[in-house]
Amino acid sequence: MTSSWKKTMKIAVTGAAGQISNHLLFMLASGEVFGRNQPISLQLLGSERSREALEGVAMELEDSLYPLLASVKLGIDPHKVFEDADWALLIGAKPRGPGMERKDLLDINGQIFVEQAKALNEVASRDCKMLVVGNPCNTNALIGLHNSPDLPARNWHALTRLDENRAKCQLALKAGKFYTSVTNVCVWGNHSTTQVPDFLNAKIAGKRASNVIRDSQWLKEEFTPKVANRGGALIKKWGRSSAASTAVSIADHLRSLYVPTPAGDCFSTAVYAKGNPYGVDEDLIFSMPCRSNGDGDYEIIDDFVIDDWLAAKLKESEDELLKERDCVGHLIPGAERAVCAIVEDTMLPGEN
Ligand SMILES: NC(=O)C1=CN([C@@H]2O[C@H](COP(=O)(O)OP(=O)(O)OC[C@H]3O[C@@H](n4cnc5c(N)ncnc54)[C@H](OP(=O)(O)O)[C@@H]3O)[C@@H](O)[C@H]2O)C=CC1
């Protein structure tokens, strides 16, 4: 501990013995996410299934000799593991197995998020921030938010930064420019195949992307599904879902909240839509363009241009989230018990 170091930040992580965490934990401990003057404690949640594996993770963290890693706590009881947490990175979730319907996945994972949100509500720091990665992440976050009434609703996020990074990569490749020149890219809506990568507001080297890539058919009919289905394409190649790039995008998400957003730029995060300027149903976790002044908080940017095409796409993703919400009414205190109307099997990005 040196005098220039900040107070230790407590970071709880679930699914800590899983693939994504296997990359992420080492990035967090190295200081590349929260800064080289920010010591952290890791509070890792496992289960009976992963008890031994989690001890293995802790051994690797110990052997890495990270100066900023103040402590590593392991456990299988969220009430103990989430104690005083400043951040909860909720990565653990059951993957959809063969023959399992999406509404079953919503129910099984939703129950995990009820339990974890109740524990966070009781024992986490009163300003704890939550990032849900486990799928279906938007609706899991909505369930979490409604089961943690004493924590600020705006502190719940679901990860759509991987989708933003995928969109930036495709725009850069098509334009023949380096990806650092691609800015102001928002992926709106649900982290599913209805997500909406926004090329209308995106910029390449400071110009509107559609003035650099003068191919509206490619933007609408190739770029959009390519980004939305990227997770599935990767699974076909790799035989498992994106783990390293997801960890990188979680790091990017966190950093975006602690570094002021440059003027004219944005980052994507799925947040509570209450009071949103785009007319999206207020009781959804919906990905929108946000900016931060670097204090860990964010605001929704209110001047993105929405044309008819974009509006119709946003509506599709909103409708899907409304249906998902109807399917988890039994997990949301005080919600109306609507009929679960997911008839056609909608997809996570990794499931196409
Ligand atoms: N939002 C996004 O952009 C992305 C989201 N994802 C999602 O992130 C999640 C984690 O992915 P990944 O790390 O690759 O997955 P892994 O399968 O490697 O790890 C998931 C962890 O979830 C935990 N888990 C919790 N409940 C269950 C359960 N009922 N059955 C089985 N495992 C359970 C397990 O840990 P334990 O036994 O310790 O509880 C397991 O280690 C998935 O839901 C995936 O779909 C993935 C990529 C991108």
Ligand SMILES: O=C([O-])CC(=O)C(=O)O
């Ligand atoms: O469906 C999955 O598990 C993977 C996923 O979310 C993605 O790659 O975007």
